[in-house]
Amino acid sequence: GEEVAQTPKHLVRGEGQKAKLYCAPIKGHSYVFWYQQVLKNEFKFLISFQNENVFDETGMPKERFSAKCLPNSPCSLEIQATKLEDSAVYFCASSQSGVFIAEAFFGQGTRLTVV
Amino acid sequence: QKEVEQDPGPLSVPEGAIVSLNCTYSNSAFQYFMWYRQYSRKGPELLMYTYSSGNKEDGRFTAQVDKSSKYISLFIRDSQPSDSATYLCAMSLIIQGAQKLVFGQGTRLTINP
Numbered sequence: 001g002e003e004v005a006q007t008p009k010h011l012v013r014g015e016g017q018k019a020k021l022y023c024a025p026i027k028g029h030s031y032v033f034w035y036q037q038v039l040k041n042e043f044k045f046l047i048s049f050q051n052e053n054v055f056d057e058t059g060m061p062k063e064r065f066s067a068k069c070l071p072n073s074p075c076s077l078e079i080q081a082t083k084l085e086d087s088a089v090y091f092c093a094s095s096q097s098g099v100f101i102a103e104a105f106f107g108q109g110t111r112l113t114v115v
Numbered sequence: 116q117k118e119v120e121q122d123p124g125p126l127s128v129p130e131g132a133i134v135s136l137n138c139t140y141s142n143s144a145f146q147y148f149m150w151y152r153q154y155s156r157k158g159p160e161l162l163m164y165t166y167s168s169g170n171k172e173d174g175r176f177t178a179q180v181d182k183s184s185k186y187i188s189l190f191i192r193d194s195q196p197s198d199s200a201t202y203l204c205a206m207s208l209i210i211q212g213a214q215k216l217v218f219g220q221g222t223r224l225t226i227n228p
Contacts, residue, residue, distance in 0.1 A: 004158070033215075035216075035218075042218070042220060043205075043216070043218035045202070045215045045216065045217075048213065048215070055212070055213055056211070056213035056215060058210065058211075058215075059215075091158055091159070093158075104160075104161075104216075105161075106158030106159050106160070107158050108156070108157055108158045109156075109157075109158055112158075
C-alpha cells in the first residue's frame with residue numbers, strides 16, 4: 001500500500017490483559033520502526049526491523065513487550081500483562097532505508113488505553 | 116537532562132504572523148535534524164530535514180541549524196489556520212550501526228483567523 005496501515009485505531013485492555021497491535025508497512029519498504037508516544041507528546045523508540053530481522057531493539061522493555069515482522073504478514077507489537085503506564089499511542093513507521101531515517105513514513109497510530 | 120529539549124507551548128498567534136519554533140540538544144553526535152508536523156490523532160508528517168548548519172527553505176518554511184550552539188529552529192512565514200498542529204523536532208543518532216530518531220516534546224501551535 002501507499003501508506004502505513006495500523007490496526008486497530010483504538011484498543012482498551014484491563015490491567016494484566018494482553019494487547020496486540022498490527023502494522024502493515026508501505027509496499028517496498030524494508031524497515032519498520034515502532035515508537036511509543038505517551039502524555040505530553042514524548043516519543044520513545046521501541047524497536048526496528050529490517051524485513052523480518054530485528055535491526056535495533058535497544059528501546060524495548062523486554063519483560064512484557066515483544067514484536068515480530070514475518071513475511072507476508074503485518075508486523076505486530078504485543079504487550080503481555082499490560083500495565084496502566086502502557087497507555088499511550090503506538091506509532092509504526094516504515095522506510096526504504098534503515099540508516100536514512102528522515103525518509104520514514106508514520107502510520108496513524110494505535111491508541112492503547114489500559115484501565 | 117533530556118537529549119532534546121523543546122518548549123511544549125501552547126503557542127497561539129494571529130494568522131499571517133511569523134512563527135518561530137525552537138529546540139536545543141545536548142548530544143553533538145546527532146547528524147540529521149528534522150521537523151515533523153502532527154495533527155490531532157494523526158501520525159507525524161515529515162516537513163523538512165537538514166544535515167549541516169545553516170538555513171534550508173521550502174515554501175513558507177525555513178529550517179535553521181546552529182551546531183555550534185546545539186540549537187535548531189523552524190520558521191513559518193505567513194502562517195495559516197491550517198498550520199495549527201503540534202510541531203516536533205527530531206534528531207537522528209547512530210548507535211551500534213543503527214540510526215534512530217530522538218524526538219523533542221513537541222510544541223502545540225494554534226493560528227487564529
